[in-house]
Amino acid sequence: MEKLLAYCGLDCAECPARKAHLTNDDALRAETAARWTKEFGFPFTAAMVDCTGCTQAGAKIGHCSDCGMRACGLAKGIANCGACAEYASCAKLGGFLGQVPLAKANLEAFRARKA
């Protein structure tokens, strides 16, 4: 499946919140909320698992709505953090990518394509 990169480099195309939104799947919302609550130690509700993907026009965003990287990328008018001049020096992004290698690999691949 073609990737749909979030500002942070996560692939929204693979995210259950987007899948649940596209298929209006309440069971997937509930099951994902329970899993994420265990994994991340935050009380996710099923209503939070409902997202178009954070870069989409008129986006309905679930738990990523308060993402600082998204807010920053939107303000800069860039496709994602991989397109940012501060990519290598940004502490906000660096902290996240240090914890999520897959997002880092996605942004590195994006940058390689643009080089």
Ligand code: SF4
């Ligand atoms: S919650 Fe939304 S913005 Fe966040 S990774 Fe999933 S689809 Fe993307």
Ligand code: SF4
């Ligand atoms: S400054 Fe950091 S958070 Fe903002 S767009 Fe650039 S890399 Fe992303």
